[in-house]
Structure formats: C-alpha cells, structure tokens
Amino acid sequence: MVEKAYVVMNPTGVHARPAKKIVEAAKICEGTVYIEKGGRKVSAKSLVNVLSIGAKQNDTVTVSAEGEKAEAAVDAIGAVLASVEA
Amino acid sequence: MMATEIKGIAASEGYAIGRAVILREEAVPQGITYVEAGEEAAELSRFDTAVAAARSELEELHNRMITDGREKEAEIFEAHLMLLEDEELIGAAQERIRGQRYKAEAAMNESGEEVADMLASLDDEYLRERSADVRDVSRRVIRKLGHGTDADSVPASTTATHSKEKSILFAFDLTPSDTAQLDPSVIGGFVTAVGGRTSHSAIIARSVGIPAIVGAGDEALRIEDGQLVIVDGAAGLVLVEPEDEELARYQALQETAAGQRALLEQFRGKPSVSADGHQVELVANIGSVQDAHQAHEQGAEGVGLFRTEFLYMGRSDLPTEDEQFSAYKDAAEVFGQGAPIVIRTMDIGGDKELPSLQLEKEDNPFLGYRAIRICLDRPELFKTQLRAVLRASAYGNLKIMFPMIATLGEWRQAKALLEQAKQELRSENIAFNERIEAGIMIEIPAAAQMADRFAREVDFFSIGTNDLVQYTMAADRMNPKLGYLSDPLHPPVLRLIDQVIRAAHKENKWVGMCGEMAGTPIAIPILLGMGLDEFSMSASAVLPARALLSRLDREKLTSLAEAVLDLDDAEAVRSYVEQHVSELAK
Numbered sequence A: 001m002v003e004k005a006y007v008v009m010n011p012t013g014v015h016a017r018p019a020k021k022i023v024e025a026a027k028i029c030e031g032t033v034y035i036e037k038g039g040r041k042v043s044a045k046s047l048v049n050v051l052s053i054g055a056k057q058n059d060t061v062t063v064s065a066e067g068e069k070a071e072a073a074v075d076a077i078g079a080v081l082a083s084v085e086a
Numbered sequence B: 001m002m003a004t005e006i007k008g009i010a011a012s013e014g015y016a017i018g019r020a021v022i023l024r025e026e027a028v029p030q031g032i033t034y035v036e037a038g039e040e041a042a043e044l045s046r047f048d049t050a051v052a053a054a055r056s057e058l059e060e061l062h063n064r065m066i067t068d069g070r071e072k073e074a075e076i077f078e079a080h081l082m083l084l085e086d087e088e089l090i091g092a093a094q095e096r097i098r099g100q101r102y103k104a105e106a107a108m109n110e111s112g113e114e115v116a117d118m119l120a121s122l123d124d125e126y127l128r129e130r131s132a133d134v135r136d137v138s139r140r141v142i143r144k145l146g147h148g149t150d151a152d153s154v155p156a157s158t159t160a161t162h163s164k165e166k167s168i169l170f171a172f173d174l175t176p177s178d179t180a181q182l183d184p185s186v187i188g189g190f191v192t193a194v195g196g197r198t199s200h201s202a203i204i205a206r207s208v209g210i211p212a213i214v215g216a217g218d219e220a221l222r223i224e225d226g227q228l229v230i231v232d233g234a235a236g237l238v239l240v241e242p243e244d245e246e247l248a249r250y251q252a253l254q255e256t257a258a259g260q261r262a263l264l265e266q267f268r269g270k271p272s273v274s275a276d277g278h279q280v281e282l283v284a285n286i287g288s289v290q291d292a293h294q295a296h297e298q299g300a301e302g303v304g305l306f307r308t309e310f311l312y313m314g315r316s317d318l319p320t321e322d323e324q325f326s327a328y329k330d331a332a333e334v335f336g337q338g339a340p341i342v343i344r345t346m347d348i349g350g351d352k353e354l355p356s357l358q359l360e361k362e363d364n365p366f367l368g369y370r371a372i373r374i375c376l377d378r379p380e381l382f383k384t385q386l387r388a389v390l391r392a393s394a395y396g397n398l399k400i401m402f403p404m405i406a407t408l409g410e411w412r413q414a415k416a417l418l419e420q421a422k423q424e425l426r427s428e429n430i431a432f433n434e435r436i437e438a439g440i441m442i443e444i445p446a447a448a449q450m451a452d453r454f455a456r457e458v459d460f461f462s463i464g465t466n467d468l469v470q471y472t473m474a475a476d477r478m479n480p481k482l483g484y485l486s487d488p489l490h491p492p493v494l495r496l497i498d499q500v501i502r503a504a505h506k507e508n509k510w511v512g513m514c515g516e517m518a519g520t521p522i523a524i525p526i527l528l529g530m531g532l533d534e535f536s537m538s539a540s541a542v543l544p545a546r547a548l549l550s551r552l553d554r555e556k557l558t559s560l561a562e563a564v565l566d567l568d569d570a571e572a573v574r575s576y577v578e579q580h581v582s583e584l585a586k
Helices: A016-026 A047-052 A070-081 B040-067 B071-083 B087-100 B104-120 B125-144 B153-161 B176-180 B200-208 B244-265 B289-297 B321-335 B372-377 B379-395 B408-427 B445-449 B451-455 B465-473 B491-506 B524-530 B539-549 B554-566 B570-580
Strands: A002-007 A032-037 A040-043 A060-066 B004-007 B009-012 B015-023 B167-171 B187-192 B212-214 B228-232 B237-240 B279-286 B303-307 B340-344 B397-402 B437-442 B460-463 B510-513 B534-537
Touching: A002 A070, A016 A032, A016 A047, A016 A070, A016 B071, A032 A070, A040 A047, A047 B071, A047 B087, A047 B104, A047 B125, A060 A070, B009 B200, B015 B187, B015 B244, B040 B071, B040 B087, B040 B104, B040 B125, B040 B176, B071 B125, B071 B176, B087 B104, B087 B125, B104 B125, B176 B200, B187 B200, B187 B228, B200 B212, B228 B244, B244 B539, B279 B289, B279 B340, B279 B539, B289 B321, B289 B539, B303 B321, B303 B534, B321 B340, B321 B379, B321 B397, B372 B379, B372 B408, B379 B397, B379 B408, B397 B408, B397 B460, B408 B437, B408 B451, B437 B445, B445 B451, B445 B465, B445 B491, B451 B460, B451 B491, B460 B491, B465 B491, B491 B510, B491 B524, B491 B554, B491 B570, B524 B539, B524 B554, B524 B570, B534 B539, B554 B570
Parallel strands: B015 B167, B167 B187, B187 B212, B279 B303, B279 B534, B303 B340, B340 B397, B397 B437, B437 B460, B460 B510, B510 B534
Antiparallel strands: A002 A060, A032 A040, A032 A060, B004 B237, B009 B212, B015 B228, B228 B237
C-alpha cells in the first residue's frame, strides 16, 4: 500500500475543478484509492465523496492506494492537492 | 373572470406576456420495489442502458451549450456527466440492484436521495447547492427508465403546446438543467414557488435576460395551463387573465422597454464620447469577481472602484495574500489587458463590521477607527493586501487607491508601506508592475481642501461622494429624516468637487468619481462640464450614461458647471440643470 500526506494549496480548497481532477487521477489505479481528512476516509474515485470531505486550503489530507499503479495515482492526486491553480 | 394577482420576489427585470405552462413535478417512484430472484442481471442491464441514454443526452446538451457560447451552463452539464460515473451514486445504485434485488428506479432514487441528503447536511453552501444537481441527475436516469416525460421537461412541454406565443413557465422550482436550457425565444419568463434572488434560476434568468419571479408561493402552482399571464419582473408581480386595459398597458411598457434596450445596445462596446468629441472613461463599482463579469457584460470599460472589504466580510478569519491575489487577478482578466482596475484598499469600520478584527464599539463609527486609519495602525494587515495587489498588477492595469485620507502624512505613510511591499517582492523575485499608479479617495473635506498639495504627490484622485456629502453637510446618510441634506447637488459639495478637479488638472493628474453621483443623469452634465475624467458607477448605469453622454456638448456645459456653484441649494441646482439641458428630457 502507498500512503502519503499532502497540504491543500488551492486557495478555494478542493472544490469542483480540483475534485474532478482528483477523481480522474484516482482512476489511474485499478485497485482502491482513498482520501482522508480529519478521520473521514472515502473513496477518491467518487466526485461526491471527494467533495464531501470539504478540504480547505492548508488542510492536511492523506491519500492511500493499493493495487496496480497505486504509486502513480497517489502522486497524481498529490500534484492536484499541491497545485495553487483552480 | 376577474384578474388575479400573485406577488413574489422580483428576480429578473422586464415584462413578459404569454400563456402559462405548468411544470408538474414528475412522479418519482415511491417506496422500494423488488425484482424476482434471478432477474438481477436483466435489471442491471436495463439500468445501465438508462444511464447510457442519460449520458448521451447530457453530452448533447453540453455540446449545445458550448456551441451557443453559454459556458456557465455547459459547466453544469459537465458536472452532471461526472456524477453519472460516480461510484457513490451510480455504483451504489448498481449494488442495490445486484445485491438487494431492487428495481432499477427504486435503486436510483434511493442512492440519489442518500447522496443529496448527505451533501445538503454539509456546512458548505457550495456543496449544499450540489445536492440539487445530484437529484437532477438521478431524476434524469429515472426518466430514461421510462418514467415521466422522456425528454427534458422544459422544451417538451413548451414547444409542443403554444408555438406562436411565448410561454411563461410556472414551477415549484427549476432544476439546474431546466434553467440552463431556458431558451429565450420560447420562454418569455418564469415564476417559481420557492427560491430567492440569489438562487441558481434567478441568476441564470438575469444572465439570459428574461423576466422572472421567484418565491411566489403555492399560488403560483394553482395556475392552469394555457391561461394568459403577465410577468412584471420589476415589481415581482404576476397578473393572471388580465383585463384588456391592463394588457394594453403592459404591451406598451414592453414596447418602450424593448425600444430603450435596442437604443442602449448601440452603445455597447463603443467609446464614451460626448457630442463634441470629448472622451471620458465609464467604469463600474464592483465588490467581487462575479460583479466584474456582470460589469463587463453591461458595457463598463473597467473598474473604478473594487470594494475589497467584501473579501474580508462574512467570515471569521482574514483573507490570505493568495486569496486576495486571485480575486484581483481574476477581476483584471475579466476586462483584459489595458483596462483600468482601481483597487481600493479595505474600508472596514463605519457601517462595515469585521469579527476577525475585534473592533471596539464606537459612538460615531463614521468618524472613527476605519479604513486607512486601521491599516496604518496595523501595517501587517495592510501589507498582506498591498502585496496581493502588487502581485496581481503583473496581470493587468491595476491601480491602487487609499480610502479615508485626511492628511498628507497619512498618504505618505501609506505610500511608504507600498514601497516596502514592492521592495519585498523585488527581493523575492516576484513580478509586479513597477509603475503601478497610486492615488487617494477624496471623501473627507480636509483632503478636498488640500487637493492642490495632494495633487503634487498622487497619481490620481477618485471622489467618493457618498461620504463627502455626509461629512460636508454633517448629516448621517443613514438617517431618512435628513434626506434633504444628503444630496450631492448642494453647491458646497459641488464647489469642493470643482476645486478637486481643478487642482488635479493643474498637476496633470486625472480625477474620477466613484460615488452614486457619477451615474446620476442630473449630475453627469455638471461633472462633464467641470472636466471629470472618469465616471465609476453601478454596472446597470453604464449604458444609459454612455447614451446620455453622446448627446451632451462638453464645451457648452462649462458655463453650466460654473453657474451651479452660485445657486442657493440642491433644489435650485436640479431645476437649473433640467431647464438648461434639454437632453435630459429625452
């Protein structure tokens, strides 16, 4: 299993556009991909779920994945979280 | 039959006359129904077929919005497409069919409601609004399973019935996809039972330009299909089966409004020039990036006043440098390179409180600790904003303006802090416009009196008439009993304005005005005659002001601008201008 922590850099938090990119990134991995904030751990392959953790700027978010291309998916999600661009 | 009236909230201006079309809520399958054991696979494939049909429908809608240049609407459908692939929504429905033998409709309905309820319970307005999108998507799939009308309800029920006349849509509420598809050539206006001025449907109505009334209550749903109705979007009134006289009155109003609109349309995208070829700048007052879009649509050439305090209000913490930077940069990018964007540093205090600053209560807040007075006292707060404005200046023609300046010392301190912020950015190798203009607002009589001295040091002035009037006349502008004093046309105020414009022009500096006065038809001839260079107003006043300007002769108005300074009071000024400027009558 791959697990990494990131700080949300986007000033508007994880809203529609970044959430969409996270779901796309999660789908790189064939297996399970989770995103966790403040004890709430949800599948990163669902837009609804990713939105529902309500991650804001400067929040710490943990991303974990298991299965083929897990590392690639986690890194791709990390890139979205660390990006300042909306 | 007597005409009935229904009162609601005026959500989008204009008049519409047409036949009522009622959008009934589709019957959503109630309760849970099951399929026989062994039929799960067949039910699952029926569900998947419906999802695929919903997808191709959404793709088509999305493409149509793109072709029509309706980006906002296209984004709605893009989000819906994404939801259609969501494992929490679609995956959960499939699981209900596969594992619990749910019928497809029941499975979709339950998953949709579960997700929508979850989003609706979150402490985030943006996410709460998304619950409407989830319900919208789940209803679309249920429709594809053979329930309710097959196509989207709006075009289906309207084009079919009354093709010659426009339709007036009545609904409990409009779903995001209903509103996105409103076609102004078919729908004359709409009325909903619920909703407020900022609801999704109200915003779209204003952007498409059709009259709308929201929050009209259950009465709006007792209308019958095909009844003749009038929607008065200005008054928030629906007239059902109007008398002939009423109908004629509204037809006349409609024609006048259409004529005026067509007349004003000619001035969109044109320079703001007087009849004798004198050019000025007509810009808008804004408080957010959204306002910037609206101002741009309404023909403003730029922004004369960005009220940045709105970024600070309605929250418990302070906006960060990055957050402010994005807002200023986005506003500049709406208007494009070269368009002037005047950013006024925060004007907190007075009537605008801010929980995060924990300001003490004062007896006279308008004469108290506010605006630049707070900023100079708390430079760390000010610096954050200055850095944000400077960074954004790399992306457009930003100018910075300090409010509530009373003394030369305050201006110099503010300027020194701006220089410090520049120095910081230089040493951090962050790009900004080295030649960014810095000016002050003239709203305190003390500054107006010293305008000649200020003019040597600043790049520009912008006259804030709302405060200038209340400080000159010693009349609280919130007190309705003092309305006769709160009038910018009083000669003492006009004299100060005249003095400020002269002082600035002597030093070759430009002068703007960002109070309500700048967009008032009666004041425009005076200000033009005095030589005001920039007029900043609410977005909706821009095209009418440009139209008025095109009929005014600047040369002839200089004597009018001088004459009014010698009159007794605002009343005398008003009648003098009305008498001498025949264009105001048109």
